[in-house]
Amino acid sequence: MTSSEHHSSADFIRTKILADQESQRFGQRVHTRFPPEPNGHLHIGHAKSMCLNFGISQEFSGFCNLRLDDTNPTKESMDYVQSIQDDVRWLGFDWTDRLYFASDYFERLYDYAVKLIQNNKAYVDSLTAEEIRDYRGTLTEPGKESPDRQRSLDENLELFSKMRAGEFEEGAYILRAKIDMASPNINMRDPALYRIRHVTHYRTGDIWRIYPTYDFAHPLSDALEGITHSLCTLEFEDHRPLYDWVLRECEVSCHSQQIEFARLNLAHTVMSKRKLLQLVEEGHVNGWDDPRLPTLKGLRRRGYSPAAIRNFCDRVGVAKRDSVIEMGVLEHAIREDLNRSADRVMAVLHPVKVIIENFPEGQIEEVEAVNNPEDASRGTRQLSFSREIYIDHDDFREDPPKKYFRLSPGKEVRLKYGYIICCVGVDKDETTGEITAIRCTYDSETKRGGAQAGRKVKGTIHWVSVQDALPAEVRVYETLLLPSNLDAEGTSQGLEAKLNPDSLQVLETCWVEPSLSDATIGTSFQFERQGYFCLDPDSHKQKLVFNRTVSLRDSWAKIERK
C-alpha cells in the first residue's frame, strides 16, 4: 500500500518519502515516531502529528514508535505518560510493543558524549549561563569562543565524569558541542549537550545528575530506534544542521531525515502548553478535560469522536506555511460523523408549556419516533403524547417575523411525530407579562397514519410531554477566545483579555424525553433540530447533564440575522 492509493496527490512529506523509497535511501523502510514530552496533556495539535506519523507508517507498511521524550526531569511525570498513552489509544493508534523512552538511552547517550569529547568535538565549559549568553553574540554579530574551549581532552573527560558523579553544583559546568561560534545559525554556536540537574527523574530516579538536551538526545534517539523520517514542527528548521551534525559526529549507522511541517492552529482557541496551563491554573476552565479546551480529553468530554478528529486532520492537510484553521472545519467533521451515528431524541432546552385544550385531560397516547433517519436499523421508539407538553421558547413568537414557520397566534405547526396544533391563546403573568403557557387546539386526524396525516404545514417543532419528561442540565459552549487568534503580543495579560465571557452557558431547567434515563456516560445524541449532545460524567440519577458538542447548522438563524 502506498500513499498514492489514499491521496489523489501526496503532500510534501509523503512526496519526499516516496522519493526516498525510489532512491533506496533507507531501502524500502519507513519508520516514524510520535515523540511527546510527558510534561502535559495531548491536544488536537498532537492529533495532527499522530495522524501524520502513524498514518504514514501504515500507508507505507512501516512502523511508528511512541516515544516519550523525557530528557528534562524538572517538568515530567508518570501521570503524563499514562495520560498520553490513554489519549493515543483513544484516538485510535496502536504502537503495539514499540513504546520507548529517551531516558532508557541515557547510558548510551553518555557514551556518545564521551566519544565526542575524545574526538575533540565537545568540551566542558565553566562559563555561567549569563556569560554563555554574552559569548554567544547576537543575531547580527558572531559569538566569542569560551576560554574553556581549549581545555585538554583528559581534563574534559575527567570533568564530564565528575559532572555525572554529581560532584558539581547545577550550573557549574556544562558540556558543549565544539562547532562554530561565528556560525550565522545561532544553534551551531557551541550548543549545550548536557546540563547538571540535581533533580529526581520520574523514571531513572537519582542515578543521573546530568541530563542530555533535546538537540543531543533527539537525533540519537531517532538513530537508536532506526527512525527513517523524523517529522517535527517548523520551529526546528534551523536545528536541522545541528541534528545532522550530531548524527554525523557520533558516527551512527542510521541517519534519519528530519522534515518540518507547520503546526496546527485553530481559530478562537489556544494550543500552547503554557497558555493551556494558565487557563487551567487560573480557573478560567474547569480542568484539563474542560469541554471548551482543545485537549484530547476536553474534546472527548465535549463529545468529539476519534474518527471525527482523525478525519479533521486529514482534511486540514500538511504543509509548511503558517495557517489558522477555522472552527467550522472541525465542526463539519463531527457533524458528519454524528449525523450518521447519533440517535435522535427530543429535548427542550428553554421550556414553555403548551396546553392542548381539546385534548382530553389525563389521556396519554403513544406516538412512534424514528431513532435515526440515516440508519433504519436503529429502529423506532414510543413517545407519549399528552394534554400538556413543553416546547422551546424559540419556537413561539407572539409577533412573528416574516418567514417564521413556527408557532404563533392563529398559526399552525406540526409537533414532530405527533399532531398539527394551532395556537389559540397565550397565558401571561399579570405582573411581569411573561408567557406562562401557550393555549392550542390539535387536529386529531393529523397523526401519522391518520386521515389528515399528509397535510402540510410549514413548520415542525420538537416537544416533550410534561407528564413523563426528565429534568436535565445542558451545558452550551462557545469558543474560548473572542478574537480568532492571539497576536504575537499574546502575553499572559493578553490572553485573559481575549477570553470569551460566555464560553460556557449552563441551562439548568431543561426537559428531555424519558428514553434518556438509561443513557450511558459519553454517548452522543442529536437533540432534534438543535444539535449534538453527549452525556457528561457529572450526570446522576436526579439530574442528567449534557454537553452540547456542536449545534446543527441553522439556516433560520441566518435568515433572521438579515
Added chain:
RNA sequence: UGGGGGAUCGUCUAAUGGUAGGACGUCAGAUUCUGGUUCUGAUUGUGGGGGUUCAACUCCUCCUCCCCCAGCCA
C-alpha cells in the same frame, strides 16, 4: 537589519512549464414530519514589478509582507 522558512479563492489545501482543482464556508434551488441530512448549481484566488517562453502558480530578477532563532526548555 545575520541565518532559516513561507506567501494560491473568505479559510485550509492541490497543480514543478501545458484547462488554477478539491474541501470547508457563503449564496441560490430541489427534496424533507429536523429551517438537519441529501442532491443540484453558483460564487470567489496565484502578494507586486520586470524578464525568459508558443505557454509561467511553476523558471530568472528585483521588491513587499509574514513566521522562526540569541534556554543549561522541547
